[in-house]
Amino acid sequence: MNEQKISETTPPDLRQGTLFDPAELARLETARSDWETNSIQASVRRIPERENLETTSGVPIERLYMPQDIAGQNYLRDIGLPGEYPFTRGVQPTMYRAKPWTMRMFAGFGTAEDTNQRFKYLLQQGQTGLSTAFDMATLYGYDTDHPMAAGEFGKCGVAISSLADMEVLFADLPLDKITTSMTINSPAAVIWAMYIVNAEKRGYPMEKLGGTLQNDILKEYIAQKEYLFPPEPSLRLVIDTIEFGSRHMPRWNTVSISGYHIREAGATAVQELAFTIADGLAYVDATLARGLSIDEFAPRLSFFFDVHNDFLEEVAKFRAGRRLWAKLMREKYGAKDPRSWMMRCHAQTAGVSLSAQQPENNIVRTTIQALAAVLGGTNSLHTNSLDEALALPTEKAALIALRTQQIIANESGVTNTIDPLAGSYAIEALTNQTEQAAQNYLDRIEQLGGVLACIENGFFQHEIAESAYRYQQEVDRQQRKIVGVNSYLLDEEVKVPTLYVDYEGQKRHLERLERVRRERDQSEVQRALDALHAACDQHINTMPALLDAVRAYATLGEITDVFRAAFGEYLEPAVF
Template sequence: MIEQKPTEPSVKQGTLFDKAELERLTVNKAEWEATAVQKSIERVPERKNLMTTSSVPVQRLYTPLDNQNLDYTRDLGFPGTYPYTRGVQPTMYRAKPWTMRMFAGFGTAEDTNRRFKYLLQQGQTGLSTAFDMATLYGYDTDHPKAAGEFGKCGVAISSLADMEILFADLPLDKITTSMTINSPAPVLWAMYIANAEKQGFPMASLGGTLQNDILKEYIAQKEFLFPPEPSLRLVVDTIEFGTRFMPKWNTISISGYHIREAGATAVQELAFTLADGLAYVDAALERGLKIDEFAPRLSFFFDVHNDFFEEIAKFRAARRLWARLMKERYGAKDPRSMMLRCHAQTAGVSLTAQQPENNIVRTAIQALAAVLGGTQSLHTNSLDEALALPTEKAALIALRTQQIIAHESGVANVVDPLGGSYFLEELTDQTERAALAYIEQIDSLGGVLACIQNGFFQREIAESAYRYQQEIDAKKRVIVGVNEYVMDEEVPVPTLYVDYEGQKVHLERLNRIRRERDQGAVREALDRLRCAAEGTENTMPFILDAVKAYATLGEIMDVFRTVFGEYMEPAVF
């Protein structure tokens, strides 16, 4: 800690501003409002309904009066030190830029492997994998419920054979891989591990992130399979396994992104995400893990919406609040346990089918906010994603957006360059206070699982989404090209077409694997997995054995369906 010199007049009682100076500023501000502001308003009235994207009113001007209780050491600190408000690394992007991790996945494993290689050739620095709907729900591609969904929202993976092709000829020990998968996350992770080991990469050398956040599925995205309790058990199985055997892997990415996409405000996104994080911490502690064993590998995933300053404040408030919770609630000692490390993605829900080229501008602004907010990795959405999966050209524009920010804008040259802004610091404080109030309310209602069952999260998000849409419909909020500056003519945009010849190739491979594998080994592996699921053992070693025997995704998930049952969400009014 660097102590302030006693001769510096700006510091008094731990705050940044002198009390007498603040009193003078109060008088001066009142005079300014009564004269200059009043004359300006009489000449040109101010616009009404000025607010953030989350409908939080904003003041005309922010001054030291809004930061008069700010204590630099307590509330900001230096980058890389508690409470990490200004960043989790001392030098941030001066050392190296954030990981540029473009979300990719469509069609067959071959299709997506080619897209991975193309993006890496264009300067992408990490892989991010999207899976199709059948895979997300734990079905093989030939299951009746998978009909019509092949490769449309991501790549189709039915067995280890697909995973071998998906990551063929990629340096898995040198790049990190993110996988957006939740209910079937342990199985897809096991396939990734098994493939890497077959290629000569030991599991301990692998780095990456498994989304694996099942709680937010019940809250927002709805791609759950089993009841919350056994689902949470599977998440803890992966956390425990990763803690023991894969020190470079983030076994969970606690995801606010989907909560925000469902209609939550920035504060709700932050509060509900951190509440989920606390639930995972509690479950891991109950398993017998120690806080400083697993907390350093917890990671987060946030949305970046349109309101530039609100999003930057959200990232800063998230780091500070998480650090305080880890230290004060759980007694964490390892500084890494207190660091909130995150991936960010620009807001898919903000993209418009109308005038889709405007989405390039939206994405650029959102990406800049994520960088100024201090993200560790970033995906930028493509201009055509309101219409279809991104084409190669659209994905390249989105990647170039990040590269221009990194290398041409100058914002990566200084750590937390907006720190100290009167507006940003007040908005950071306001966001943290509001998020903490939500977390305390969730605790008082019995915790995250209770709030899932009683519909608290769903109601809060639905009300926010409804209010936001009302504001758009009433033109209190302008969406360019949607409710203002509308054009009659359509802007033609090429879209990606998923070739159903690919489905034929995929199904032929799936059927060949079923014919040629050792059927006895598959039955034995699935039986052992069933016994483990019925008991209390960690299921990951048994999933790995089943995957290596080429049991399919659907077969493994059917074991869990049999043991755990399927979940039906209660009606929420």
């Protein structure tokens, strides 16, 4: 009876080449039923189970996973081999057996001089790639002396107002040997142009530069809210960079499609994955409309994900994401180049999970999250520091976070075999459920008119707000325990050294900005800014004009003001 039930309910295409014999599945189902009737019932009478156990995405967690939970799994189609379609087990054939993931610690504070010294320190300690944080004024396209920048200098990243600051920021660093990530969005093209021109001045041609520009403006409207211009012209600027990078900078990822900020705003793991892939597809559609072919640009698309505390769900998220993206690129968009099918990703441990209470506990949280990212197959990783719920990380806290990655890479043994959790009934079942749930969201977004329509009608914002509210309610009711926050409390003062931003540095920064304005060729600056405005009006790629403006030492604020004048500024509609 059980054998007939399983074979009839398993679709014919899934019965072809599956891993398990239907007769054996039936016997296992009988064994599980007997176990639940006898062993489990006796056990729960003595010690009741916790109720309603589920992932952070609300997916129920079964008491036990067995082969019948992945009865339709076809190994080569659904799991496959590392480095081969559908990339469930990783995008490289040997993964960490060849070399570990890139250890790319996010760094940036105060002046360009301050951050340059932190970069050098981290590289000396074994970091393998740079990742740059910018302060709030820079993220919003303001020069440091603008009234809107008051009080924000260097507090959440480094201040960059002109090419002169970029020259100091990357002084004495081997830009041809390291890759650099830059976390900036609305003014991303401007900051990228500064990086390119600085490298050229030091003798590094742009085609030799490697790195990643976050440049994901769609997620700003969805979650982080650091947008400047309306969605359509902002999307156009992203496509300008994709087109320019595809044709001139083959080692550069011109957009890092970012679920991190979506998750930090309160989204579940499933929402993070689905909304990120939806944004990625919107960039693909817009770039195809520009006239590029899919295999011309898709190999350089990259992704950026959060890693939260639900260990098994996070591992499954990475695996499901790679498989879903591969299917979409090959089957929906007809990509032929296997590199176009790969979801290459950076990961960062969850800032929102860090607590100001008992901050040393954050070391443990970060370790669990980092291990989940590694077992999920990330390509690069940042680990948060224990003090980041209080301030920017101190040098010692950043070193502990880096050492966390190095211990996992060198002492844990998890890098010795590829995707060691593959074949786990729980992991494979959760991978399948996560992929299907993400696909369901993608279908809904398409039915609602696509990403831009869902930004305007508030779909994303509403979904994230609902999830954030549900999660906080669970914490407040102690359904979800957070050690040191709502359980296992200590009545003690937090004593953790925090980073102090030296405001003498702001004075030096402003003096450099004033010197740039005084010594540059003003007529050349105006000519370059006029040419940039014309490029905006004529709907031609803005990158060549941006590079010329940067070479003339036009400031970040002056260049962004050109975009503001050409495109206008965006005010988010109220959504209830």
